[in-house]
Amino acid sequence: MHWLIKGILTHNTLYSKALSFIKNNGAVFLSQVVVSAGNFLTSIILARALGLDSFGYFSALWLIILISSSVIMASCVFPMMSNFPKQETLNINRYISGNILLFLCVIFSISIVLIVVLFILSYLDIDINIHLFLSLIATLLAINTQDFFRRLFITINKPNKALFSDIVTYTFRTLTLFILWKYSYLDIYNAFYVCTATAFVGSLLFIKHIPKFDDSNNTLKYVYSINIRSAKWLLPSGLMQWTSINLFISMAAFLISPAAVGIIKVCQSLLAVLNILIQGAENIIPLQASRVFRELNTQAMWKYLGKVSILGAVPFILLSIICFFFGANILTLFFGDVYQQNGSDVLFIYSIAYVFVYLIVPLRAGLRTIEKTQIWFQAYIASSLVSLSLVYWLEVNFLSLGAVIGILIAHIVLITYTVLVLLRLYNR
Numbered sequence: 001m002h003w004l005i006k007g008i009l010t011h012n013t014l015y016s017k018a019l020s021f022i023k024n025n026g027a028v029f030l031s032q033v034v035v036s037a038g039n040f041l042t043s044i045i046l047a048r049a050l051g052l053d054s055f056g057y058f059s060a061l062w063l064i065i066l067i068s069s070s071v072i073m074a075s076c077v078f079p080m081m082s083n084f085p086k087q088e089t090l091n092i093n094r095y096i097s098g099n100i101l102l103f104l105c106v107i108f109s110i111s112i113v114l115i116v117v118l119f120i121l122s123y124l125d126i127d128i129n130i131h132l133f134l135s136l137i138a139t140l141l142a143i144n145t146q147d148f149f150r151r152l153f154i155t156i157n158k159p160n161k162a163l164f165s166d167i168v169t170y171t172f173r174t175l176t177l178f179i180l181w182k183y184s185y186l187d188i189y190n191a192f193y194v195c196t197a198t199a200f201v202g203s204l205l206f207i208k209h210i211p212k213f214d215d216s217n218n219t220l221k222y223v224y225s226i227n228i229r230s231a232k233w234l235l236p237s238g239l240m241q242w243t244s245i246n247l248f249i250s251m252a253a254f255l256i257s258p259a260a261v262g263i264i265k266v267c268q269s270l271l272a273v274l275n276i277l278i279q280g281a282e283n284i285i286p287l288q289a290s291r292v293f294r295e296l297n298t299q300a301m302w303k304y305l306g307k308v309s310i311l312g313a314v315p316f317i318l319l320s321i322i323c324f325f326f327g328a329n330i331l332t333l334f335f336g337d338v339y340q341q342n343g344s345d346v347l348f349i350y351s352i353a354y355v356f357v358y359l360i361v362p363l364r365a366g367l368r369t370i371e372k373t374q375i376w377f378q379a380y381i382a383s384s385l386v387s388l389s390l391v392y393w394l395e396v397n398f399l400s401l402g403a404v405i406g407i408l409i410a411h412i413v414l415i416t417y418t419v420l421v422l423l424r425l426y427n428r
Helices: 002-086 089-123 130-155 159-182 188-204 219-243 247-255 258-295 298-335 337-369 373-426
Strands: none
Touching: 002 089, 002 130, 002 159, 002 188, 002 219, 002 247, 002 258, 002 298, 002 337, 089 130, 089 219, 130 159, 130 188, 130 258, 159 188, 219 247, 219 373, 247 258, 247 373, 258 298, 258 337, 258 373, 298 337, 337 373
């Protein structure tokens, strides 16, 4: 009888925890479901409408948007999500306002840099499509603005606002691209126009819900003084993604062909089904880690991060097994035979790399919380050195497969270095 009562109580406790987790984080995960599904459908439509070469060219241009996103995440979003739970109630509005100002400064600076690059290329008579480049900058502004504010509202515990914006943004984007495809109007220009317009509309939905702005003179300085402790290492680390992990994607456009980038992008889109977990974890784990650290201690925080690392890795391992047996069939089903012929092995290796993509989330969250992000920067140096020494040989000899093997190696070096340093740090 005793064991039965204990079992019922344990079951009820687990059930209550599950209900509490869904209640607190359901909107965050649902929001990420919308984003991941929208990106997945967008990739399918563009891959089929543009063809392998044009889709590869579009994906290569999109890398510029991803680079800008890396800068914004490292300088604005990641520090904000780790430091917000530590703020006193009186300073909350000031901290939010400062982060908005910081974001505007960063994205304005990125835009100026790109415009200067455009003028320099034009002055040097280098053949460049100015119209397409300006369309890309507009898309960059809109995409990053919508993404920053959705993460801001998740951070301040208003995920329903982020969810609504995501639904509007990605529903209209997918429907518009689909209609243009069916009527044979979808090209690279229109793809950028649609992404810009829908993200801009999604951004406008946040305006009336932004907390009261703190216009004190030292707001930006206040936020800078808080965020700089982690951002000074996260920012160069974010940039060094492009000399390590993402180096293999960007160099594929030059060492292989834009079509190779298209193959990698297609595989990435299929694996993005688990971006729901990655981005959902990115929105939840840092905040929870900071709370555990503040309310308990460092040991409890790492124990929590260890649990979510083990449990969270299971779906990614299962996905790798599925890709090993059915990867070719999945590619044919969604993207057509032309992608299957080149991508089944690429998909399998990339799926293994995604296990490490997830593990980055809790590991980086812990480093941000204890303000040891210098370790992350050092790990990127190690990963970059390995990547730079291997990229040419892997891609010239193994083409797209070599690129994803390089991505896997870069992730392994990054994770291994960080774990070894932390073990040495806490075993002193």
